[in-house]
Amino acid sequence: xGPRRPRVPVMKMNLAEQPRRSGAPAAIAGxxxxxxxxxxxxxxxxxxxxxxxxxxxxxxxxxVAADIADDWRAGVELAKRAxxxxxxxxxxxxxxxxxxxxxx
Numbered sequence: 001x002g003p004r005r006p007r008v009p010v011m012k013m014n015l016a017e018q019p020r021r022s023g024a025p026a027a028i029a030g031x032x033x034x035x036x037x038x039x040x041x042x043x044x045x046x047x048x049x050x051x052x053x054x055x056x057x058x059x060x061x062x063x064v065a066a067d068i069a070d071d072w073r074a075g076v077e078l079a080k081r082a083x084x085x086x087x088x089x090x091x092x093x094x095x096x097x098x099x100x101x102x103x104x
Contacts, residue, residue, distance in 0.1 A: 028054050044089040056080060 027050035030036055043052045059082075060075030069075035082088040 027051065041089075041092065044083055044092055046083070052083070056083075 031039075039051050040055070043055050056076050056079045059079035060069065060072050063069035063075035063078055064072055069078055079088075082091075
């Protein structure tokens with residue numbers, strides 16, 4: 001087993017309350033599964049704004065947790081590159097095609 005990485009500090013927050021505290025609930029509040037899928041698709045196709053920022057933050061955290069990125073900033077940069085090059089959208093479309101094929 002390799003050297004242990006330092007523990008990542010955990011921020012505790014009530015996610016249900018967070019949009020109201022940020023002053024921008026409409027910009028980042030979730031919705032129905034269909035609404036959330038539309039937001040994800042729009043961001044992965046290049047839409048900028050608060051929703052993209054939230055997606056980048058979540059992706060960065062996942063990349064750090066998976067030991068793909070060394071830290072949060074590196075994770076954000078990897079996520080930006082994946083979105084900006086279209087690679088993230090291509091993966092989403094591949095997942096959709098695989099899911100449809102599996103349901104057929």
